[in-house]
Amino acid sequence: MFKLLGRLAVVDDSGRAINVRAARQQAILAVLVLRPGEVVAIDRLISELWQDVPPATAKASLQTYVYRLRRALSPLAVNGVDLATMGNGYILTVPDRAVDxxxxxxxxxxxxxxxxxxxxxxxxxxxxxxxxxxxxxxxxxxxxxxxxxxxxxxxxxxxxxxxxxxxxxxxxxxxxxxxxxxxxxxxxxxxxxxxxxxxxxxxxxxxxxxxxxxxxxxxxxxxxxxxxxxxxxxxxxxxxxxxxxxxxxxxx
CATH class of the missing domain: 1.25.40.10 (Tetratricopeptide repeat domain)
Structure with missing residues (x-):
């Protein structure tokens, strides 16, 4: 379950917390959950995370955050949750019932x-x-x-x-x-x-x-x-x- 009504929380079917600790990882996850089934462009995510002053390393940092996020969410794959790269962006597939x-x-x-x-x-x-x-x-x-x-x-x-x-x-x-x-x-x-x-x-x-x-x-x-x-x-x-x-x- 992805809980966004209040502070961000992710839990599996047994109620065990899925840890997403880094602030920018949390921001990426929130954006993807709020745009389910849509490809969110890398440029859009960089703009969201760093606003008007992204560093030269922004794209590489974003890829690292997404890699770690994908690992953190892997236990939820059995519930139909999938974070995939598509074209020049990322798409999160998550069942409606799993988002508060x-x-x-x-x-x-x-x-x-x-x-x-x-x-x-x-x-x-x-x-x-x-x-x-x-x-x-x-x-x-x-x-x-x-x-x-x-x-x-x-x-x-x-x-x-x-x-x-x-x-x-x-x-x-x-x-x-x-x-x-x-x-x-x-x-x-x-x-x-x-x-x-x-x-x-x-x-x-x-x-x-x-x-x-x-x-x-x-x-x-x-x-x-x-x-x-x-x-x-x-x-x-x-x-x-x-x-x-x-x-x-x-x-x-």
Missing amino acids: IRAFQAAVAEGSDALTEGEAKLAAKLLREALAMWRGPVVPEIDVELVRDERRRLDELHLTARELCVEAELRLGHHNRVIPELERLVEAHPFRESSWAMLLHALAHRGRRAEALAAYRRMRDILNDELGIEPADELRRQHQDILRGNNALIME
Whole structure:
């Protein structure tokens, strides 16, 4: 299993760690795992590893790193893992099931589809399973361009998964259960109006009208002070509904 959600880790079927110690070896592995089944050109890897100032020995050093990486991964060959040279680059073959990022993305997609189809209970289960895979941002110890891009993309997907899970729980009527999670979401992402909308809904639905109105004021002040904008029309309508005591569900 290649674990990239959090610090890089590679383990075999028995759970034994496959040691990939050198920082540049780890970076090469991360890039190849993030581009499975694709030939990653030697020039691209050199650019990733040394950025704008590669040494004259960069190609030879890269070949040494890949040779050592191939040796380290050799016990995983029985699982369909293969690091090969192809043309002027390298290609890593690895089954989807052996990469935590792919499993995470698949579970989020399945959960999102289930929610769209009205299967809130199944959606909540799938999304909780996806979130349980998250150990942290994608390999934070590796600082190369491709990894940084994937880290941003997966951070956004993780946030979306949290919101979708909350939405599924709300549809199941678990309003009290998700309020603490929504409070954490708006604290960490104060400009995320979708999270604020669900927090207002959950509070109002549980009869906590004063808290819902206070949350709206807090959100409006943040948006106004930090971005110079007003809440979206949907949120303003939601605010008016709460003022009038209309606690109709905001998600059908």
